[in-house]
Every structure is written in C-alpha cells, then in structure tokens.
Amino acid sequence: MTPDASIDEQGQALPASLIGPGHTFGTITEKISSIVLSRRTPTWWFLTFGVAFLFMNLMLLTIVNLVFRGIGLWGPNVPVGWGFDIINFVWWIGIGHAGTLISAILLLLKQTWRQSINRFAEAMTLFAVACAGLYPLLHTGRPWLDYWLFPYPNTMAMWPNFRSPLIWDVFAISTYATVSLLFWYVGLIPDLATLRDRSTNPVGRVVYGLLSMGWRGSARHWHRYEMASLLLAALSTPLVVSVHSIVSLDFAVSVIPGWHATVFPPYFVAGAVFAGFAMVLTLAIPLRRLYGLQDFITDRHLDNMARVMLATGLVVGYGYMVEAFMAWYSGSLFEAYMMLNRFAGPYAASYWALILCNVLAIQALWFKRVRQSPALLMVVAMFVNVGMWLERYVIIVVSLSRDFLPSSWGLYAGTKWDWGMYLGTLGFFLTLFLLFIRYLPMISIFEMRTMLPESKVETEEAHA
C-alpha cells in the first residue's frame, strides 16, 4: 500500500480493548487481507488440511458403502430406529446456531464486539449445516428417494404429510441454510471488493471481482446495504430460534417417554447456542494464535463468549432438572421409568458423563481467571462439545431403547461405519473451514474499520 496512506493519529484511547492499539484503516486492511492474499501458505495449514481431507474421504467411503449396501451398516434397529445419524444431525445443527446468533442477534443488540468473530462464526454455521444436512439425507432406507419429501407434483399423485415434523425439518433446515448463506455472502461483498482491489494475482482479481459484483463503496449503496443487513438480522433472529425448536419437535411431537416433553423447544435452542459458542471458541482460540490475531479477537471477546456459554449452559442444566421433575410430577409410570432408566439403566454412564460435561464443567466459567485463560477455556469448550453430543445420545438412544412394552426393549451400539461417518463429517467440516480461512477474509474488514475512532466523526464544524 502507499506509504502515505496512514492517517494522522488522534492519539485518543480506543474503545474497551476490542481491538489492539495503534491500528489504522490501513493496518487493519493490510493485516486481514494479507492472510488471504499472501502467496505462501503456512505449513501447519497444509498439515491440518491433509488430515481433514483424509477424514473427508473416510466420509465419502462410508457414504458409498451405505448407499450400495444399506442403512443396516449403521447401528439402528427396532426399537432404536435412530442412532448416530440423528444424534450427529442435531449436534451439527446446534453448533451452527452460534454463528447466526452472533451475526444476527448481537447485531440487533448493537454488540460491536461481535464484529471480529461474526464472519468465521457464520462460515462455521454454513459448514455445520452442510454436515448436519448429510445425515437426514443418508439415514433413510432409500436415500435416492429423499426428494419425495419435497412437495412437487408427481405421477403418484401423492403429496407429503405436513403433519410430520420431518417435513417441518425439510423446510426449516433448507430455509436456514439459504438465509445463512445469503447473510454471509452479503456481509462478504465489501471485503471481496477490497480483495479485488488489493489482489496482485490476475486470477484473484477476476474471481474476487466477479464475486464482489462491482461493489464501489458508494454512499448510496452503503445506505441500502446497512438496511439490508439489519433486515436480514431481524429475519434470522426468529429463524434461528425456530430451527432448533422444530428440530426439538421431531422428538416432542412423538409419544415416546423422554421425547414427549414440552420443555424441549427452549431447552434445545439454549443447548444449540451453548454448543455453538463452545465450537466458536474451539475454532477461535487456535486461529487467533496461529494468525496472530490477538489484536482483533481479544481476551475481551473470549470473556464475552465464555459468559454466553455459562448463561446458556445454566439454561440447559435447568432443562435437565425440568425433565427429571416432570418425570416425577406427571405421575406417569412410563415417564418415571424413563428417568430411572437414565439414572441407573444400561446407559447410566452416558447420562452421568453428560451431567459432568454440561453442568459441572461449565461452573468453572464463573471465575474470571478461567474466562481469561485461552487454554482453560479451550478445555471447557471441549467438555461442552462432548457433553452436547452425549445429550443427544441420551435423548435419542436411551429413550428409544426402553419405551412402553418391556418385550420389545433392546440395546443399541454404533458400528464402525457410524464412527466413520461421524469422523468423516468432522473432516468435511474442517476441510471447508480451512479452505475458507485460506481464500476469504475470516474477519470482516470493513466492520473492523468502523471500530476505529476515526470512523466516528463529529461533523458540526462541517456544517458551520
């Protein structure tokens, strides 16, 4: 960039350590865009990408096998008709929610600290939804007929059954994926323009040029752009709440003890945000270290995210309490047994592990020292990632394995192919994410610019 680009220091204190000292429009632009534009890729990137790519191929192998040989490769049976497939579906969808929450709700709440994390949080949302979407598509007995779930005029003269929560899922998930993608892309446009203008590589110029759609930062455009962002945020906020509520209805609408619970929608949404923030931390902590982004993703960010995790975690804990209370209060033989079965049944271990991860482990977040220490936060986040997986395991498998008629009770165990698919989607997720941080700005450049005091100017003197 041009040497005289840096503008005169106003030397005043920057707003509460959301961005490191001494930054200018230029340095921000330089710092973030150079990660993308620099010709040489760090070695660690290649290493992690290699591993991730390997696991992604494990996923492909599993899928091919599954389609050719049958869903029987996975663990489900009668009575436990769903296993890893739906567990992982809910787990991934949940993770996705943090991205939307950060980009939408925090935007509406004018939480400026979101601006350095929303971009990759949204990317995380998209990739998580992509992983989640695979499971419902593949878990059916005849995946090649999944399109029958869509309402399209057909020779069978049949229509889907809109009473089924699975159809609600179809609409909720596809809407969620689409809106998240739009939101993410709209947010990218100005930065793509920046990349277009900074890129020295002709291919880059063309590609970023096309993607930026000829954005030129016109004040008129900015006006509508800001409006659109706010509207999208306003739309995404109820959307994100509805999506996990609907996912929870897959269970709440049924008659199975342990599924048929009115507390599910709020408790699932809280769980989703909880899991999502855990995953954001899991990604952010290594990223800021590897790319030296401590100036943009500051300890203050980590602290805030930890607070959100603690709050939502407590809501989830409350959910567990309500489940247990209702089991007793309902006076239903089956409900009561369901809870006892969780406490002391064949799967009791998974229930107590879940309590350890999601209720006990997060209590550490009360302490500022923990919230301030990336390493400790990383540990807690890992606990939560595992805990939220276990939560779905307990809800789905443990409830199904012992329902109404003891004669049909049965146990479930994931097969090696179940694990293959799970690890595979982790690889798939990581692959997409690594490609993202390599080729797109992982932090919103233009929004970071607005964090500088120079962007807020008093113009009274101009009027004079």
Add this chain to the structure above:
Amino acid sequence: MSEPTPSPSIDLAAIRRRLEGAHGPALWRSLDELAQAPEFAEFLEHEFPRQAAAIHTAVDRRDFLKLMSASLGLAGLSACTKQPEELIVPYVRQPEGLVLGLATSYATAMPLGGYGVGLLAESHEYRPTKVEGNPDHPSSLGGTDASIQGSVLGLYDPDRSKTILSAGQIRPWSAFLDAVTAMRTGQAAKGGAGLRILTGTVTSPTLAAQLGELLRQMPQARWCQWEADGRDTVRAGARLAFGGDTPPQAVYDFDKATVGLILDADVGQEGPGRLRYARDIARARRVERGDRKLRLYAIESFPSPTGSVAEHRLPVRSSDVEALARAIAAAAGLRVRPIDAPVVKQHQAFVKAVGADLRRAGSSAVVVAGHGQPAAVHALAHALNEALGAVGTTVRLSEPVEAGPTDELASLRELVAEMRGGKVDCLVMLGVNPVLTAPVDLEFGKALEQVPLRLHLGLYNDETATLCHWHVPETHYLESWSDVRGHDGVVTILQPLIAPLYDGRTAHEVVAAVAGTSGRSSYELVRDHWKTVRATADDATWAQWLQDGIVPDTAAAPVDVRVRGDWDTTPLPAALPPDQLELIFRQDPYLHDGRFANNGWLQELPKPLTKITWANPVFLAPATAERLGVQNKQVVELAVDGRSVRGPVWIVPGQARGSVVVHFGQGRRHGGELARGHGFDAFALRTMAGLHVAAGATVTPTGDITAVACTQDHQSMEGRPLVRRGTLGQWRAHPDFAQHETHVPTADESMFPPWEYSGHTWGMAIDLTACTGCMACVAACVAENNIAVVGKEQILRGREMHWLRVDRYFGGSLDAPEIFAQPVPCMQCENAPCEVVCPVNATVHSSEGLNDMVYNRCVGTRYCSNNCPYKVRRFNYFLFQDWQTETFKMARNPDVTVRSRGVMEKCTYCVQRIEEVRARAKREQRPIKDGEIVTACQQACPSEAIVFGDLNDPQSRVAALRKDPRSYNLLAELNTRPRTTYLAAVTNPNPDLAKEA
C-alpha cells in the same frame, strides 16, 4: 463332483417303453434325459451345485443362495411347474380347473413321526404356497403348528437332494432299479435273510400293506422302525397296564374334562393329537362355559406352552415326577406303591389338593403322561383314569393306529447287532436318518459300514445318505401320493399339489422296487391298495375322499379292556438324589429330530417361552445356574457318562431345579446350508439307557462366551398392566376386573373430533385365556406374508422381521413363576402415532380403519417405528428378501408384495385376504359374512385365541367380544384407540392351593 462316467449308447427301445408308460403329456428335453444318461444327470448336477455349499461354508446364506440362484436360473428346471398327471380333486365348492389369480385349496395331510394331520393346501397357479388345517380332520379341526406352516418352505428348499446318487455320482433311476433287482434276486434265494428295512413309525395303510407283501415274499427279511422322539414308553406303558401284544392306545377328550393332571407332557405341542388337544383344552378353559371350566395341574421339568397356562404348575425334575404321580394317585384313592422321595414331602399340600380335586372330578378328570416318562407312569395314568371312571368320558381306548406297533429301540438295537454280525446284506432306509438320530452308544454309523448294500431314501443328502451306496431323493409330502392316519386313526389320502420338483420318489415306489413290483407310480400303488381294501370304492367315492381329506369309517375301533390288577409290580426306580443333575432330551420344538433343520422360517422362529432362535442352548433353572455359578451365554461343557458337548447356557425361569434340558435336532453335520453350524448336536449325548432322561450329568464352565440370538431380553412387565389375568372368582364378582387398570381417555379429551367409519370397520380380539404362546400364529404370518429370513447376526442386532410376535413375561418367583403370553400384531390404532410422523404419507388409514403401509412410497426414515408404542413395525435394513432363488419365488404368496431393501413393513390384518373375500362377495352380489375373512394367525391358532371381523356389524363375534367386560386395550392411556383388543385371561385355581398360585 467326481469324473463323469462314459455314456452308454442310448437305448431307444427303452425310451419308447418309458414314453408309453408315461401318463399325460410327458415333457422331455432330450433323448439323453429320456435315456436318463449320466451326462444329462451330470449336467443337471452342475446346474444345481450341491457341492457349492462346501465351497461357500464361510459365506452367509444370502450370498450362497445368490450363487444357487444363478445356476437354478440357467437350468430353468425348477421354474416350470405342472400339475401331476393323475386326477387330483379340489376341496369343496372350488371352481372347476384353475382361475388365474384365485387360490385353490386341496385336502391332503402332513405325516410327522408317522402320524398325519389333515391339511388344506393352498395352490396358486399350481404352486402350493400355504397350508391350513383341515377343519373336518379330527387331528386338526383347522389348527396347525409352526412345523406344519414351515413345511411349505421345505418343499422349495434349494438344498433338497435332487438326484439319485451312487458313491457321489449321479445315476439314473434305472440304474438304481438294476442294483435293487440284483440284490433282490440274491435275497430271494435265502428268503430275504439278509434284507432289512428301516422306516420311521408307519401308519400308512398302503405302505404297511406293501411291507407286509414284501415280508410275505421274503419271510426272513425284517422291518424295523425308529423315531428319534418315538413313543416306546407310551406303548410299553399300555402293555404294562393292559397286557397283550397290541395293547390299546388312549385318545383324550379334554373338552369333556374339568380337572386335568399333566405329568411332564406337552400335550399341546407334542404327539399325534397335539393340535386337537390344544383346541379342546382352550375350549374347556373358556369362561363362557360357566362352572364347567377345566382346571389344569402341570407337573413338568421344563416350561411348556400348555403347562404355562395351567392353573397350578409344579416344576420338578422328570426323575421326580413318578414319585409325585404315585403320591397323587394314592391321594386320589388308587392303591399304588409309593416312592419315598424328598420331593413328595416337599409338596405335600400340592399332592393332597390335586388328589382330592381329581377324586372330586371323578369321571370328568383326566390324567396324561408325557412320552418322556417311563412306562410305569403311563401305566399309572391308565390305572388312575380307570379308577376315576374317566375311561369312556375323557379317555377313549382304541386299537393302535400304528401299522406295526413295536418297541422301536429294541428293534433298532437288534438291527445294529445283526449289522455288526454281518447278517445284513442290504439295508433299505426309508425317510429316516439313523446315523444322526440313533442312540450314540449304538454307533449306528460304524455298524452301517458293515452292510454291503446300503440304500437310503430321504429329502436331504444327510448324515445317513453320505454313508450309503445309493441315495434316492424323497418327494416332499406336497409332491406325493400316499396315505396316513391321524391320532385317532382316521385315514387321509395325500394328494400332491405339484409334480415332483426334482427326481424324487416316494417310499411306496422304493418298496415296490425292492418287492420287484416296480413300474407302478405311487398313485397307482395307493389307489390300488384302496381298491382292494374298499372293493366298493368307485372313482366317485375316491374323488370324495380326496375332496374331504378324510376316508370315512377309518377311525381306530374302540376296545373295552381293563387295567391288569398286577400292573404295579415292576421294580420301583430309586429316587434320584436331590443334588444330582438330570439331563433331559427334548426334540426341538420346530425342527423336531432335525428333519426341518434346513428351514429358515423355523430356524428363525423364536422358541416358545425361551424366544431363542438359530440355536439350542443348554437350558438351566435359575437355582441350578446359581449353584454352578454360570450366566446366560456362557459356554459350558455338558457331560454325561463319558460323552460331552459344548453349548451356551440359557437360564429359564420356571425350569425345575436340578434338571438340564437340551433340544436335539440342531448341530447337523449334513443336510443343507442352514442345518449345519447352528447349535450343538445333542444326539451326541443320547444313549439307549438315557433316551429321555439321563442321570448324573455334569456342567462345567469353559470361560468362553457366545452370542445367543434371543428376540426378547426382558422378562418382567415392570408392573405395567400389559397382560391382565384374573381368577374365576374375581371374574364372577367383577366381570370387568380387567378395565379401570389405567386411565382410558374419552373422545372429548382430544382437541380433534374422532374420525367416523361408516362401512366395514375391521377389528381383532385376542383371548388371553386361550393363548399358550405356541407360536403357530407367527409361523403362519411368516408363510402368508412373505416375511424375510434375516439370519442370526441380524437377530442379534435386533432386526427380526416378524410382523406378529408373542410377548412372554414372567411374574412372581424365579423358580415357579407365573408365565404370561401375549400375541402382539399391529394394533391398527385409529389415532395411529406412526402415521402422523411419516413425512411422505407412506402409512395412512384406509376407509375401513386399517393402518395401511404403502411400501412403494416408503423412503425409510424409521420415524414411524420409533413412534410406535407397540414396536410392531419392522424395517428392511438390508436386502433381506432373497430375490434370486427361483424356488423361493415359487414359495411366495402372490397376493402379498415382496418387500425390498430400505422400506418399513408391518401387519396389515392380512389385507389380501380381506380383498379376496370382498371380491368374492361382490361377484356373488352378497354382503361379506361374519367369520368369512380369516387372518393367517387366526386360522393357524390351534386354540382359537384370535377373532377377526367387522366391528360395525353388531352380529359379528368380534363386536361381541369387544363388548365383553373382559375386553381391554393395550396402552389405552395413550389414546391410540387400537383396533386390536385383548380379553383378559381368567384362570380357575384350586382354592386349597390359592396361596401357591
């Protein structure tokens, strides 16, 4: 496969002769075939690779069958079916000839252990696809059991023996005839001194006459009989009681009885009269009969379906039964010598109460002993029945039904001795597998090798066939002309529904060959025999017999004999010390002595009460297992006098402490892909001395664990009111005792109005008083609805496909629990939880309230199964159906969709039968009559527990039963509004024993 033998030049004259002999349009492929040249047979053999099994032992069944099918397809042989040339006559009022798409029933009978059960076999385009009991046949009255239902699959079993083999080479029938002729001429000289014929128990008049004729020709020849699960003890007991060489046999009329004492007998599952007895007992136990309700006492070592419904069930070791029986007899007023055994003192109260009850019942009492009990117990039962005056009311004595009643064990022992002594030049074995089933200490196989010429007729290339010079494939009973007698002697003519699929022959043909009268078909043999015994029988009469499935006036003649005064003089057995283990041999409930071991349906059918599939574990009582410190699935070494086998333990509540029970019939070495490699061969322990019970068995843990495929792991009802049972007293006081057990939501508790059903409204009622959990209904469902066999591994994964299951629960103490059985088909809920959650409308309600499953629309989310409170839905996790094997395609019911991979399936109330009747009614322009539509399970049920019909028809039985105060809904509190309802069981316990019950 050995080298093909050089072809002899084709004998055209012989071909002409054969064509002249042929009846109707004899189809032939080539002169080679007609000449029955070895190459042709060779070619066929290659197309039907019997040896393929050996190559593919590691491969699972489906893969194996895929290989089979390719070759079957090539040969294209079994794909074409034709009716036998001879006249066979449909059951009453069926259309003349064949109407495509319409099934036709033919009356025939299935011989098993020599005795026959009258059947109506359903034929679709000349393919028998299903058998039902013949309502007119006294041994069935319309009921069937699992093995009978499975027998249809046996007909189409791809592993059946298909060609005549000599020393592993394929030979034509003519070559076999030459061999036999050579033998006969040799034997004729010495009056057949070296000729021995071994059969199972025979009641077939024609076969008996043929054998008689043969023995007249060759007076020195001998005919021996052997059934692994034979009735020697029954015959011996009768001889002991009544004397004489051909002592009478007893037939029981349970429906006339008010008190029954069952001594270690599974009257509803074993023996020639099992189906009839099951039905009579069920009828006698119906509460509708008011005060004349049958009360059953069962003393048994291993829980049996009949015993499980007995009011008072006493689990004791088989060895202790005699002591108890004598004590009870004494208490009932019969003078018998007591056996001083601890078990008697232990159960004083029981003994006294039963004795008193029997005396009170008098002529309406009945005492039955199991064929596992020694002769003395049978004699005692006869004596006690006579003393109580039951003979003539509940017990009928008649002439023996068997053609040559004999002590089979003795005759077999003698035969083996002669074989060892080299006295036997030729042994002809007809439909038996003695190498497998003979007592191990006879070492039949070794002795057999001493015989210069060994001929075998059998359905499979089994253990015996492989040791024989000649093996001739036997025809399946659905391919055969023959005759057989029922438990009370009534004769049924077997008429084939299909020409033999393979080069099969009947016993009649082989005996004729041995007698030198070959050339006549079994049809002629049977027909001619009946011409001779019934000179009056013209073709019309013959046709009538075939049509009815019964030959009139053939029931065994009643005899009037008294029990000898000195029957009770045989030395008393010493009581087995309480700490000693006894080993009990029982035939497998479905596979019998192993003859059905290659039948996938039967292998996969959960055993009554234990719910075990694909195996025969070592059954132990909980107390015994505790004492030995063994757990379920733990492999133990089971040893008795020097011999031992290894098998997994399975603990059965209600089994007698101190008795170890094993089923023989599994662990086959030959005889098909499925027969091999499941379970262990219990015959390896079975000696002449311990044919039914062997004392002094030892069980030692090996430390190994093996998987046992059991379809119901959980034993208890967890305090949930699922099976509801009350006593006669309770029922009289509160007929509706079964209701109000749970909250039953009313229609207005739903935010939606109930759906109205104006036309037919199908429903089902299941009477838990009648159900014994014998599993006949499940087998029938499998046969009717083309339900796939999934194999042991998938069962272990919890993926069995049975649309109907029979839940079994235990209550009370572990040692003497109350046993509950509950058939659970789809409830056809009006507010079906499964339908609401199906995203693609693949399961919806019909206008008549059926919970329909649209297989073609199903994408397989399995949400419906998850949301089914009864878990009656089944999912095709893999391609479970065998789409390749041609013969299996023939076995399927064309009226039922064959489901493929990835779709859900479930009970449909046999909707194909509903539609069939609807169409018929429409053609005849009349409404559907009540009872006209019969579901497969209902039709099979020997105890008439299931009733199906139109709930909107106030006259229908099901509507009445639904109004019965005993009627209740399973899980009514969920407001699923099931169409299947249950009638609470009502028992009639003895007040004196109430505390024990």
Add this chain to the structure above:
Amino acid sequence: MKKRPSIYGLMAEFEDLPSLLAATHRAHHTGYRHMDAYTPFPNEELSELLEGHHNILPKLVFAGGVIGLLAGVGLQWATNAVDYPINVGGRPLISWPAWIPVGFEMTVLLAAFATVLGMLGLNGLPMPYHPVFNVPRFALSSQDRFFLCIEADDPLFDRQETRRFLEAQQPHEISEVEH
C-alpha cells in the same frame, strides 16, 4: 436528449472522512446534486446527505414475507386438505396447528430473498464496470481513502468551475473520470 458529456465527472480524493464530509456538505450547499461519495465503510450522515431518508427496501421485504406466508399455508392446505385428502392417524384434514412451522419458514425464506435481491437491485448490482474504476487510485476507496465524484451530467457541472470548487476543499488529488 442532450449529448453525452465528454467525461463522466471529476473526482476528488480525501485522506480522511471529515474532509470528505465537509466537502460533500459544501458541494451540496453549492447546489451540486449529481454526485456520489465512495468510502471504505458505511457512514450514515454521508448517505442521508446524498440519498435522503426514502428507502423502499422494507416494503419489498414485507411483501416478500406476506407472499411467503400465503404460499406456505396455501401449499399445505391445497395438498393435504384439497388435492390429497386422506385419513392420517385420525387427524382432521385441516390440522392447522401442524401448518404453523412451514408457514413461518416460508415467510422468512421469501422475505430474505426479497431483502438481498432488493438491495442488489436497488443498488444496480452486479455492475462489473463503472467509470469511477478508471481512476487508478480509486482502488484505495475500498481500503483507506475517501472519494467524492461530481458527475458531468449535473446541471451546474463545468469542467473548470467544478475543478476549482474541488481544489478549494484541499483534496489529496483531483482526477478526471473517463467514461
């Protein structure tokens, strides 16, 4: 139709936002209307100055939402109650509570499309070519520089006059914008 001016307009580059704002104010004061400002990040005051308050985007979004809702509910009614009326689990054909989720999702979906397409449409994007890109230093407008362009078709525009006016604002540089 008057003939097309020889150039697109005159562009002044400023080093910071305040100078740009001041310049824009003055230009507006002077009476220039056909002009536009280019900044690396949004600034409300600037937008209001040039665009005013009127914005029809919210109306588009609302319309999109309403259409989505009607489409969603209509679809469910037409398929489950009219075209394929069948007894599913004894529930009535119009089980309206079950229609809420899909109705809602459709509302959000179409509203979101309306938002994005509306925004792009009103901004006339995508527009890969625009005269302002002909100014080499304009690339900095997406980084850290601030540009004001007075367009030639403005009635007050005069090559010398306007240039003089811009120079009065002490820009970092003034350049002519070729078509």
